[in-house]
Structures are given as structure tokens and as C-alpha cells.
Amino acid sequence: xxxxxxxxxLLLLVMTVSLVVFILSQESLLKSWTVFSGKHELRWENVFxxxxxxxxxxxxxxxxxxIPLLYRGNFTKLPQWDFDDVYNQDxxxxxxxxxxxxxxxxxxxxxxxxxxxxxxxxxxxxxxxSEWNRLSHFNNPxxxxxxxxxxxxxxxxxxxxxxxxxxxxxxxxxxxxxxxVVGTAGILNGSKVGAEIDAHDxxxxxxxxxxxxxxxxxxxxxxxxxxxxxxxxxxxxxxGKYGYKSAPHDEGIKYVLxxxxxxxxxxxxxxxxxxxxxxxQFNKKWPGTYYSGQYNESxxxxxxxxxxxxxxxxxxxxxxxxKRFWAIVRPTNGAFALFxxxxxxxxxxxxxxMTDDYMKYxxxxxxxxxxxxxxxxxxxxxxxxxxTWKDLHNRKIxxxxxxxxPESGTEKPK
Numbered sequence: 001x002x003x004x005x006x007x008x009x010l011l012l013l014v015m016t017v018s019l020v021v022f023i024l025s026q027e028s029l030l031k032s033w034t035v036f037s038g039k040h041e042l043r044w045e046n047v048f049x050x051x052x053x054x055x056x057x058x059x060x061x062x063x064x065x066x067i068p069l070l071y072r073g074n075f076t077k078l079p080q081w082d083f084d085d086v087y088n089q090d091x092x093x094x095x096x097x098x099x100x101x102x103x104x105x106x107x108x109x110x111x112x113x114x115x116x117x118x119x120x121x122x123x124x125x126x127x128x129x130s131e132w133n134r135l136s137h138f139n140n141p142x143x144x145x146x147x148x149x150x151x152x153x154x155x156x157x158x159x160x161x162x163x164x165x166x167x168x169x170x171x172x173x174x175x176x177x178x179x180x181v182v183g184t185a186g187i188l189n190g191s192k193v194g195a196e197i198d199a200h201d202x203x204x205x206x207x208x209x210x211x212x213x214x215x216x217x218x219x220x221x222x223x224x225x226x227x228x229x230x231x232x233x234x235x236x237x238x239x240g241k242y243g244y245k246s247a248p249h250d251e252g253i254k255y256v257l258x259x260x261x262x263x264x265x266x267x268x269x270x271x272x273x274x275x276x277x278x279x280x281q282f283n284k285k286w287p288g289t290y291y292s293g294q295y296n297e298s299x300x301x302x303x304x305x306x307x308x309x310x311x312x313x314x315x316x317x318x319x320x321x322x323k324r325f326w327a328i329v330r331p332t333n334g335a336f337a338l339f340x341x342x343x344x345x346x347x348x349x350x351x352x353x354m355t356d357d358y359m360k361y362x363x364x365x366x367x368x369x370x371x372x373x374x375x376x377x378x379x380x381x382x383x384x385x386x387x388t389w390k391d392l393h394n395r396k397i398x399x400x401x402x403x404x405x406p407e408s409g410t411e412k413p414k
Contacts, residue, residue, distance in 0.1 A: 098176035101346035179345035183352030186361030222248035229267035242366035249292035318381035
């Protein structure tokens with residue numbers, strides 16, 4: 001009888017010790033984040049971040065290993081973190097002598113939302129394990145949720161630090177940086193604003209930026225081309241019949257990549273190593289060939305996840321982020337290009353963006369001789385963007401190209 005009691009006691013002791021060990025092993029995984037039931041609100045507790053504010057680096061404890069993967073599929077809407085609206089900021093932006101710079105706007109709503117020194121670009125010197133863990137809480141392109149550290153870092157650790165600002169005032173000018181951002185909307189058909197666009201110091205374009213044969217309406221200069229790996233490879237296929245052969249490749253052009261997904265990091269690795277892509281959607285493609293000889297490491301930039309998230313959070317936060325397909329919802333490439341201009345230019349004129357009368361025009365300006373319907377894709381909130389451009393125009397932050405049809409039937413810019 002005593003022997004049987006001893007065996008039972010020993011068994012209970014072993015089970016108790018095993019349970020304690022299990023609980024302690026799980027605590028290290030669970031203590032880093034806490035889920036508040038029913039709200040999808042999560043709080044970071046025990047890992048500290050290096051947030052660079054105004055060039056001053058706060059020395060804090062840095063996590064040495066990647067946090068456990070967070071998956072988009074675990075959330076039915078955009079998860080909210082207590083550091084969701086915290087962003088890296090670089091040293092104060094260049095001083096401007098431009099009296100009418102948008103940075104001098106007295107509009108209270110814009111001043112409250114606008115961060116003139118938000119970190120724009122990602123490079124190997126501003127990413128570490130602490131930053132990885134912070135950004136792993138956000139879905140792409142706003143962070144690294146779902147991604148494995150080694151797979152992304154293979155390319156990120158190759159991105160050189162930009163040697164100079166994206167844009168500088170033109171020598172002999174008025175001290176202002178004047179920019180045009182040109183979208184692809186059909187409103188530019190017959191607009192005859194090409195010369196006006198080209199008269200700006202710098203011209204931003206994105207996606208299927210066809211200019212040959214359309215110069216009278218859209219101009220022919222490109223200073224900054226904003227793209228994703230998908231857009232630079234797909235545009236020749238979609239717009240080839242309209243004369244598109246390759247991405248803009250003006251001499252001295254600057255290329256800006258939006259890292260929207262894993263395929264972009266795979267593209268980056270191939271591009272920065274000067275070799276073909278190894279794996280993924282663009283396997284065996286040579287990225288360097290898509291820049292028509294104008295790719296130069298010193299003129300190539302990658303947008304930072306903080307900048308992309310800031311644009312979404314403060315200016316283009318769609319109600320669709322509360323729906324089950326939240327993870328694919330993001331601003332358009334054109335929206336990111338426009339906000340990049342707002343942070344690098346003094347004056348910004350937007351052409352070829354959606355306006356209230358968008359139904360009058362074809363989807364793209366290249367569709368000169370046919371009338372097509374504007375296509376609304378689920379991953380973008382086009383009407384929110386349309387209303388935002390109009391609002392920024394009305395508040396004199398940007399000048400939005402709009403048209404009206406007088407009774408004569410001819411169209412004149414407004």
C-alpha cells in the first residue's frame with residue numbers, strides 16, 4: 001500500500017514539475033504581446049524600440065531575436081497597436097527660403113497631420129532587430145507581418161543609404177522646389193497641359209507612364225519614377241498596345257520603389273546584386289534590364305514602411321480596413337507618389353488624378369479613341385483618394401488639375 005502511494009506521489013510530482021516548466025517556456029512567447037479580447041487591440045510590453053527622432057537615437061534595450069510571426073489571417077480587421085501612429089523621423093528637413101512653400105501652410109488640420117521630417121527611405125543603416133520586431137506588427141507594405149527575418153533581410157541589408165536628398169532647388173531659381181505629379185487618368189486626354197507639366201523643376205510619374213505620342217497632354221519629362229516590381233514588369237504588357245515600351249529612363253532619373261510585398265524584396269536582391277531574381281513570381285528575371293540603362297545605385301530609393309503607414313493612417317485611412325479583406329487595402333502608387341512629392345517639394349501640382357467628374361473620362365489617358373469605365377479595385381479606396389485630392393486643393397496645399405465643359409463643348413483647365 002505504501003509503495004503504491006509513493007508511486008502516485010512521484011507521478012504527481014513529475015506532472016507538477018512538467019506543468020511549471022511548460023508555463024515558464026510559454027511565458028517568454030506570451031509576455032511580448034497581449035491581446036485584449038474582442039477588440040483586436042494589442043500592446044507591446046517587454047521589447048523596446050530604437051525610434052530615431054530628429055536625428056537623436058534613443059539608446060534602449062534591443063531584442064536580439066525576431067518575435068514570433070504574426071499572421072494577417074489571425075485578424076478580421078486592421079489590428080490596432082498602441083505604437084501604430086509612432087514613426088521614425090530624421091533630422092530636420094532642409095531649410096527652405098520658399099515663401100509659398102506648402103510647409104508654411106497655416107491650415108491647422110494639415111499642420112497637425114503633416115510630419116515634414118518623416119523618415120522617407122529604408123536602407124541597411126536604419127534597420128536592426130528592434131526595428132524588425134516593431135515593423136513585424138504591420139501588414140505589407142506597411143511592415144513585415146507574415147514575413148521571415150532572413151528572407152527579407154537578404155535584400156534590405158543591401159540597400160545603400162541615400163547620399164543626398166531626393167530633390168534640391170534648381171540653381172538660379174527662386175529657392176523653391178516646384179513639382180508636378182502626373183497620374184494616368186483619362187482626364188488628361190485633350191488637356192494640352194504637357195508644356196505646363198514640363199515647365200516644373202521636377203516631374204513625378206508612376207506605373208504605365210506613356211509619354212511618346214501624348215506629349216501635348218502629359219509632357220515628356222520624368223525626374224522621379226515611382227513603381228513596384230509588379231508595375232514596372234506589368235506595364236509593358238498592359239500598355240504595350242498604346243506605345244509603352246519601358247519605364248521612363250531620362251538621363252539622371254531617380255527611381256523610387258514601393259516595397260509592397262515579398263516579390264519586391266526578391267526583386268531588390270536581384271537588382272542590387274546585379275543578377276537575376278532567384279525565386280518567387282519574378283524568378284529568372286533580370287531586374288536591371290527594366291531600367292533601360294539608367295539604374296544607378298546612387299539614384300535608387302526604397303520607401304520606408306513608416307512613411308507608407310503614415311500616409312495611410314493620417315491621410316487615407318479607409319473604412320475598408322475594418323472589413324475582412326483589410327489586409328489588401330492600401331493607397332495607390334499614385335497616392336504614395338503624391339505624398340512623396342509633398343514631403344520633398346515646396347509646391348505640388350497634381351495632374352491626371354481622379355476628380356468628381358471622373359465618369360466623363362476613360363480609365364487611362366492613353367485610351368484616346370475609346371470611352372472606358374473607370375475600374376475600382378478592392379485593394380484601393382479610389383473615392384477616398386478623390387475626396388482627399390479635392391480637399392488638399394481647396395485648402396491650397398496642392399493644385400489639382402480639374403476640367404469643366406462649357407456650353408461650347410470645348411474643355412478648358414480650371
